[in-house]
Amino acid sequence: MAFPITEIILKDVRPFFYQAFYLYLYLGSIAFVWYMHAIYFKENTLKQIIKTQKKDSKPGFIKKQKSHPIRYGSFYLRLGAIAFGIGSMVYSGLEFGQYFELKKNVECHSNILQAITPATRMVLTLVQVNFIFLNNKDFELDRHRTIARFGLMHMIATNLCEWLNVLVEETKHEINHLGNHTSDHTNASMTKKGGDIMGSLVTSASPFLFPCTIEYSLICAVILFEMWKKVKTVKIKNKQNKEHDKNATSVHKDEKITQHYNFSPLNNNPNNSNHYIIDCSNTYRGLFAGIMVIVLTIISLMFFVLAKEGGTSEIKKVAEFEVSIVELILYIITTIVVVVAMFQMRALKYDKKIGVDGRFGIGLDNTLLLVAQTGMFIYCMFSIIGYYFNMDNSPPIELLAEIFSFIQTCLQTMFVLDGWSRKCRNMKQAKNKPGRELITFLIVANMAMWIINTLEKNRAEFRQIHLKFFGDWTWTIITHITMPLAIFYRFHSTICLVEIWRSAYQFKATQRNSLFSLI
Template sequence: MHMIATNMAEWFLVLVEETRQDIYMSTKLQATCLKPNISRSSNEQFIGSKTFQITHNLYDHKLKCLKSDIMQTILFKAEPYLAPCTVEYNLLSVVILLLMWKNNCSNHNSDVSSSLQRQQFEGGQHQRGNLIYSHRSQSQFSVDCAQAHKGLFGGLLVLAVTVISLIMFFELVTHHDKKDAAILQVNVWEAFLFVAGTIAVMFCIAALRDVEFCKKKNDLELEHLLLLVTQWGVYMYFLFQIIGGFLMGTQGTGGIMRIITPLSALVQSSCQTVLILDAWGRRCKTEQQVRKKPGRQLVTFLLVVNIALWVVNRLKNNRSVSHPNQMDFYGVLAWNIITHVSMPLVVSYRFQSTVCFYEIWKRVYKYRNIKKKRESLTKI
């Protein structure tokens, strides 16, 4: 429990540091030119407050010190991209430690482990040659990439266009007259990714209907627990965007895309989580299913799409200034807190979804399951 509290404290420390730094950067931009909007008075009050002045003086002093140290300058610029890694590590550590704490005193686990050790000892005494052969076979690793090329090529095309869209965004956003166009084009592409992902999820669910469930224990998997925890961050981040975009009405830029993009993100992530939880326990049981591998093209496509969305969230959405309309509506302080609380969880969700899709891609279509079933039938 002490280690869990330590990881939570480290998570909170990174959150505070990143929020403070982002508040300083964003308010420094808005201090020169505040747009006339509904939160203008709150931003002006915050910029003139004593809290902001202390933060302003602290970072001005820090930037002066960085001019004489090359490595500190590099670390300071890389910090926004490295901080989410710390949050992901702390989240993973907390979940693993909780599961260890839960299963630490379980008599069932000890009984199972002792029986396995006894079986291995007896097998080593009577069938030593077979035991050595089984250990050697466990070290082998094979991957069957059949029925995955179309989804892979489609996913790589999406990933390439995503990189182009991000390059255009970072290039155009530096020009004041093209800033709105940069934000609009990347929002349109994000919406396309979410819609394409939702369609792929629906077809994948339909393709996996005839694949049988493999009955196992009902305990929640570590991957599923991480997926559900990070799903909360996805809901938090995009619901705040939908509320802000709806209440702003015609103010600001982006128009209807301020609502369509986050709404499609919520639908896509919800359907995707349902697909992962459903497909995780399915296994191909017939030779026809193993040969056709239903849904594998779509699983491959979704795997690469989640990598593309992970790149977008890591490079573009992890800073609060990437959504100026939301910052104008909620205010500098509130939007920075919302971003830095939820965005690391959004990044972790995409990473965890990629891991889950790889496990589904690898396990569901294994030929080994049928082979074992045949061997058991012949023995009977």
């Protein structure tokens, strides 16, 4: 925090003086990942040599042990993190290209680190995605505990520092964009940037790309912390290790059976266990209702954008009022749907899941959801306070929209935490799938709210009343801290709801045998 903030508040500090610190963070993380790859390839080569030498030995001399790599987070979370990583790399690429325009201007005080640092960040993003999300190898971090703990904690710190750096930089860009900042040093440097092609491109694209960097850093930091905790707690007692392996094997078998055999009216052949069939029954009405919501949302946002670009001040106020009405309707409808879905899914069995460490808990995906909800809480509370003290100048619709946004997120998070562990009790529930249509609607509705937050609400100037009440600096900082988390909340809510939609109506092996006996 000290390095990027110092550059803003002090005129005597040259721009980009702190780039070497971030270069150290990136290179340290890359070196750790490459070291773990080297260790893996070395051990794998030794195993192949031993296997070749003992090829003619007696049967059973070599005990084969199957090790299944641990997956942190659901498939949809990993897929989303890869998408955010791509956005982060695009953001870094624009900063890299900006250097070649700034170096022509002597007054900008650019240096070669301004090009090397974003290029190294792009390499780190690729390496980190491969290490966390795409790699099928089991690195056996517990066999190199000291190095693994240090390296993982360094990567966690790197992601958090990157989060803070981007947060400060984009807050500075937004304040300069508003045109009310009084610092000559900041205005001068940003004006020089804005006059160039790449500088203008960075300014235009950053409101959409910088949340990707923040969300990507958040996911990576949490997952790396889960990996660090696992390294920290292994090999305490042999008895605990055996129990842990037993639980992990049981979880793996259950997941395998669940994925490869989905007992439903569309897949009732017990011999057909090598195919994965997605049962989409009891979803169509919720899907079409959600599609209507997302279409109306996009239409309202198009009107808002056109009014903002070419309309008068009165038309702009009407456009903001119209978006607030759409938000209020969305929050009220989704609140009702969440409550009804809670009552419909009460009949399902509550079967708490076991985590990757063999223990019961809320899980990585739910932890990320709770972290992201803090952004929703902070933004909603500041917005409610701002509207309350300006009720004479703002319509009550906007205040109600923020209140219902707060209520909706609370209820939806409770619904996800409960529905995450729900399973069908009997054949009737597997056929009727109570609550599945409502979950389908919530999936698409959260996508619509994600679009609103991404395209409009992540800009400080979206709420002119709050700009005047809190001030440019304060409201811009609040927006840039909370809205990336709020955007991620909507994205990750969709992931969690999809996981509930997929897993809540499936059977395990013990249930499958009893059902066949009934048939």
